[in-house]
Amino acid sequence: MREFSVPASYVISDDQCMADAVTRNEREHPDSVCFLTPTSGGDWSEVTAAEFANQVRAVAKGLIASGVHVGDRVSLMSDTRYEWVLLDYAIWFAGGVTVAIYASSAAEQVRWVLEDSGSELLIVEQATHAAVAAEASEGLPLRETLRIDGGAIAELITRGREVPDTELTSRRAQLGAASDAVLIYTSGTTGKPKGVPLTHGNLGAMAACGPARLPSFTAPGSRTLLFLPMAHILAHAISLAAFENRVIVAHTSDWSNLPAQFAIIRPTGVLAVPRVFEKLYNTAKQLAHDSGKGRIFDRATDIAVAWSRALDTGGPNLWLRAEHVLFDRLVYGKLRAILGGECAYALSGGAPLGERLAHFYRGVGVSIAEGYGLTETTAAITLNGHETGNQRLGSVGQPFPGHDVRLADDGELLVRGPVVFQGYWRNPHATTESFTDGWFHTGDLAAIDSDGYICITGRKKEIIVTAGGKNVSPALLEDTLRAHPLISQCMVIGDAKPFIAVLITLDRDALPGWRHRHNVPTATPLLDLISHPDLIADIDQAVAATNARVSKAEQIKRAHILDAEWTQETGELTPKLSLKRPAVLKRHEADIDAIYG
Numbered sequence: 001m002r003e004f005s006v007p008a009s010y011v012i013s014d015d016q017c018m019a020d021a022v023t024r025n026e027r028e029h030p031d032s033v034c035f036l037t038p039t040s041g042g043d044w045s046e047v048t049a050a051e052f053a054n055q056v057r058a059v060a061k062g063l064i065a066s067g068v069h070v071g072d073r074v075s076l077m078s079d080t081r082y083e084w085v086l087l088d089y090a091i092w093f094a095g096g097v098t099v100a101i102y103a104s105s106a107a108e109q110v111r112w113v114l115e116d117s118g119s120e121l122l123i124v125e126q127a128t129h130a131a132v133a134a135e136a137s138e139g140l141p142l143r144e145t146l147r148i149d150g151g152a153i154a155e156l157i158t159r160g161r162e163v164p165d166t167e168l169t170s171r172r173a174q175l176g177a178a179s180d181a182v183l184i185y186t187s188g189t190t191g192k193p194k195g196v197p198l199t200h201g202n203l204g205a206m207a208a209c210g211p212a213r214l215p216s217f218t219a220p221g222s223r224t225l226l227f228l229p230m231a232h233i234l235a236h237a238i239s240l241a242a243f244e245n246r247v248i249v250a251h252t253s254d255w256s257n258l259p260a261q262f263a264i265i266r267p268t269g270v271l272a273v274p275r276v277f278e279k280l281y282n283t284a285k286q287l288a289h290d291s292g293k294g295r296i297f298d299r300a301t302d303i304a305v306a307w308s309r310a311l312d313t314g315g316p317n318l319w320l321r322a323e324h325v326l327f328d329r330l331v332y333g334k335l336r337a338i339l340g341g342e343c344a345y346a347l348s349g350g351a352p353l354g355e356r357l358a359h360f361y362r363g364v365g366v367s368i369a370e371g372y373g374l375t376e377t378t379a380a381i382t383l384n385g386h387e388t389g390n391q392r393l394g395s396v397g398q399p400f401p402g403h404d405v406r407l408a409d410d411g412e413l414l415v416r417g418p419v420v421f422q423g424y425w426r427n428p429h430a431t432t433e434s435f436t437d438g439w440f441h442t443g444d445l446a447a448i449d450s451d452g453y454i455c456i457t458g459r460k461k462e463i464i465v466t467a468g469g470k471n472v473s474p475a476l477l478e479d480t481l482r483a484h485p486l487i488s489q490c491m492v493i494g495d496a497k498p499f500i501a502v503l504i505t506l507d508r509d510a511l512p513g514w515r516h517r518h519n520v521p522t523a524t525p526l527l528d529l530i531s532h533p534d535l536i537a538d539i540d541q542a543v544a545a546t547n548a549r550v551s552k553a554e555q556i557k558r559a560h561i562l563d564a565e566w567t568q569e570t571g572e573l574t575p576k577l578s579l580k581r582p583a584v585l586k587r588h589e590a591d592i593d594a595i596y597g
Contacts, residue, residue: 004404004448007401017092017172076098077125127149198421207240225258351577352456403419467498571587
């Protein structure tokens with residue numbers, strides 16, 4: 001199929017404003033718990049809809065007193081925390097536009113966002129961010145920088161005490177569906193980030209569409225722990241949808257302690273990028289093998305996948321049901337306990353989730369809904385949902401109601417609809433290049449089945465053309481390889497080369513167990529470890545399993561194991577953990593020359 005549409009099931013009014021959810025929840029459900037915030041004693045305190053509304057109004061008045069006018073951009077540089085959400089809504093109450101800056105941004109990146117957005121007020125989280133901001137803002141017309149952990153919230157509340165409620169009412173009257181709500185700079189893998197303005201109408205359409213596909217995830221009273229960066233549209237969108245539907249949300253930026261926080265919050269649903277689900281699976285598998293229970297875990301994996309697949313083909317037979325019950329006691333229950341014990345639903349986005357991994361988690365009892373979208377489409381524009389009858393694992397689902405998808409002649413996915421932005425910030429050239437007759441070019445290659453379910457097959461700009469003229473999409477190869485416990489990151493190479501190869505970094509957390517199983521001294525340096533015959537054999541086995549999924553011309557002929565790590569700090573990964581391919585190519589130019597020498 002080349003084109004598919006889903007009729008709209010909602011109406012976005014001309015005066016749509018996301019801030020209205022604050023007053024609506026306060027009016028209709030004042031005592032409903034909306035947020036959990038950490039206390040100094042390590043506990044979590046509740047914030048009701050009425051309390052949140054009072055805080056938002058008070059902070060908004062402070063922003064007005066600080067000189068924020070309707071349409072002004074206010075930059076926010078912070079890790080994921082309750083105050084991020086509070087400030088976001090307060091900026092809208094003041095009539096402003098939230099400009100999201102990743103907390104991990106370097107001074108040069110911060111300067112570009114501040115300068116290009118025209119922000120005059122910057123709110124940062126802590127002293128390290130303030131230092132980066134000071135360097136970044138030199139010479140720019142930035143009026144002020146406030147610090148969250150330096151008392152920014154209290155300071156704004158104090159400043160706004162003399163601002164009347166009527167001023168907030170006046171600001172609200174000047175906003176509508178066409179008003180910009182957020183300005184997000186695409187992290188990108190090449191070039192300077194482009195500003196993506198999303199309107200209140202864009203966000204309203206997202207909030208109307210998403211919960212319809214995720215009724216259990218967004219049911220009032222459900223709980224979730226948000227830990228992805230709020231500067232990323234995916235976390236931001238889920239945060240908004242959760243508040244609209246009175247889902248109780250806790251926030252954290254401490255990824256190192258997630259299981260302990262899951263145990264306290266006991267989320268009914270979680271949002272994560274695929275790497276988190278891969279890491280959880282790989283760690284559990286590694287621990288099982290390290291403790292001599294590898295065969296049990298591997299069999300449990302096979303049964304979970306088989307159980308999930310059977311749900312789509314008439315249901316599991318008696319023997320499969322019996323084995324599933326057994327492994328639920330031995331394995332699956334323990335995996336669910338890591339997520340807090342009550343998590344039955346998850347949402348994955350930001351990168352492709354492997355089909356087998358999705359079946360594994362559904363077999364374990366955690367149904368993962370996978371969506372597809374970009375910053376330019378207000379996060380998701382398609383979604384698979386959680387319900388078995390409407391879920392096709394391996395796809396990213398159907399378009400949202402009111403949206404259309406189409407395949408270009410070269411297989412590129414084109415989209416249009418209410419969640420699609422109108423154009424890049426102050427960049428008409430980039431906007432013209434990205435739209436054709438109202439259709440937005442996603443840059444991703446896809447296939448659409450007869451029922452409108454979409455499968456993403458690769459990134460148009462990442463297609464490798466070998467010296468023999470064979471087109472190879474690296475996505476399938478890389479996704480399959482990363483499922484191996486020893487592999488942290490990998491990048492397939494071979495453009496204009498005689499064969500396909502891959503660069504591989506090792507998962508440091510998996511190495512202690514591997515050393516123990518292979519009687520390798522703990523003190524063995526990583527540089528020596530990457531040339532160890534047993535480790536090379538394990539990686540070669542992973543490559544062979546990956547090659548079995550593609551044609552001979554697409555197969556990896558050589559794997560090169562690196563002693564390096566790829567991180568945001570070293571420049572190879574974006575904040576959503578996507579590869580910056582040009583950065584990897586530049587850093588490992590000598591390694592690549594050696595492969596093809």
